[in-house]
Amino acid sequence: MPHALRAVVLAVTAGLALTACGALGSDEAPDRAATAPATPGGATPSPSGPEPTECPHGQLIKAVEIPAVHADPVHIPEATIGGEKVPAVTIPGVDIPAQRVPAQCVEEKPAPGACLGAVAVPGTSIPGTAIPGVRIPGVQAGGASAAPVEEPAKSQKAIDQSAVSVAEVCQSKPSEEGQYVASVYRPSVYRPSLYRPSLYRPSLYRPRACNDQGECVPPVNVPSVTVPSVSVPSVSVPSASLKSYVAGPGQVIKGDDQIAYNIEADVLFDFGKADIKPAAAKSLAELAESIRKEVPSGAPIQVDGHTDAKGDPASNKALSERRAQAIVDWLATKGGLDRARLKATGYGETKPAAPNTRPDGSDDPRARAKNRRVVISAARS
Known part of the structure; x- marks a missing residue:
């Protein structure tokens, strides 16, 4: 495997304990670092308004x-x-x-590539009688x-039953080697x-x-x-997981219904830039070939840009959007993929794969490098 491809890692990289996705950062300016805030959990209230007849983002109760x-x-x-x-x-x-x-609707929220979206089952009640x-x-x-x-x-x-929910999950415990996160796991959600x-x-x-x-x-x-x-x-949403392995363009994270590839931004771009390096062409070509093998023809492909927490959040978001769009343009013009299937999204510093600082508050350049990444994901069914 070419050296550049070894930089393709899980969308959630090593050295992290189990967390839900939080805030991320960018590499546009070198003067600020921020830690990722905790993702709020808790129950989700029942939706108001007319009763649903179908649920576009989850099962109908x-x-x-x-x-x-x-x-x-x-x-x-x-x-x-x-x-x-x-x-x-x-x-x-x-x-x-x-x-x-x-x-009611069970809400399964969309998530960035290599993440499992939050799930919320609303509370319910059987009215009293006399x-x-x-x-x-x-x-x-x-x-x-x-x-x-x-x-x-x-x-x-x-008789009342409370809402139950589980937060978006983007990372799990690292492998023994400490290089890659071996899996992403979201527990089941159960309302009795x-x-x-x-x-x-x-x-x-x-x-x-x-x-x-x-x-x-x-x-x-x-x-x-x-x-x-x-x-x-009762209402049950089964647990879900994404497994990682090495194949094709490098480290891949894959579940029954989705696949994602993570490429560290430093492999693709110069610091603070959104122009793809010429040396990244071979990695992207192999990535496009893997997508053709793994993803059904015509299925949408999501390209998500992420940054570390250095610099201004607005600038970080803009940089992540430009980088995601640059990958979309390359895959459409040189990778042989239909542009209509490709969608670019920039998350800036809002979805970190690792804390941007060490426990003592000092800057952690290695962790920030993991946050500077582009994640390409698609449904497999």
């Missing part, structure tokens, strides 16, 4: 329909016993409206007596199932009431009412 519950009213007609009237009574029915656990209480009045008339019968209201509180038990109000029965003359008031029965249980299935 289907809605759960909770049917309405209806029970007819019970009418107790007027009666006469022992010459006394017992007035008619209507015991109200039950009407519990239908409820719905809305559809069955009203009921009472059959008693009878005290014409020598007949029957005690009232009643059943209190029943209720279930809302949710369950609201059934709710039950028993039937009520008032027996008939008779006097000594054998006159009776008929019995009354109010049927039971049941609100069925509700289950919201």
Whole structure:
């Protein structure tokens, strides 16, 4: 393998503990270094607005329909016993409206090449419900007596499940040799199932009431009412990983559905410049050949430029954009790839592969060199 190609390394280089992508830097100005801020984690709230019917960046969590519950009213007609009237009574029915656990989207955010994007499963809730209480009045008339019968209201509180998420991951533990990061790993994301038990109000029965003359008031029965249980299935996004190996243009990072190549910027460009060095042509030609073998014809190809943290952030971003565009232009004009497939993005210093400074705060030129890079990535399916 040519020496220049050995500079092609993982998009996440060696010497780093497991982190999520944070801020990066550039090599445009030599007077400032910055450490990478931690990427915030935590749960992602459920999206507001209309319910989704499809999710362009993740799986659709289907809605759960909770049917309405209806029970007819019970009418107790007027009666006469022992010459006394017992007035008619209507015991109200039950009407519990239908409820719905809305559809949601699992959000899998796009990520730079050789990174695994953040995943967020929104929180959800099964709403509460209640069955009203009921009472059959008693009878005290014409020598007949029957005690009232009643059943209190029943209720279930809302059942909530919190959002769960995992941050974007761009690097993992280095290999034993300390030269390359062996893999990029994003753990699975799991939101447990949710369950609201059934709710039950028993039937009520008032027996008939008779006097000594054998006159009776008929019995009354109010049927039971049941609100069925509700289950919201669990949601799982499996873990994902990208493995590295040496092939074609050098160090490659590859997963089931994507492949990425990282080229250190110092191999391609002079310090602070965006003109490709003539010596880099052979490396780029082999890279283009590997892309033709590994990537389906017509699949989009992303070219991401990165810098270290030296200099002004705006200047770093502009430099990273120019470098990414220079690689796009080379691959389109000399590498034999269709320009329509190629897209350039500059991240400047916002996605470091390594801290720009040592633990004591001093400048770390070797680490900054790893941050000055261009990552070419594409989907494999």
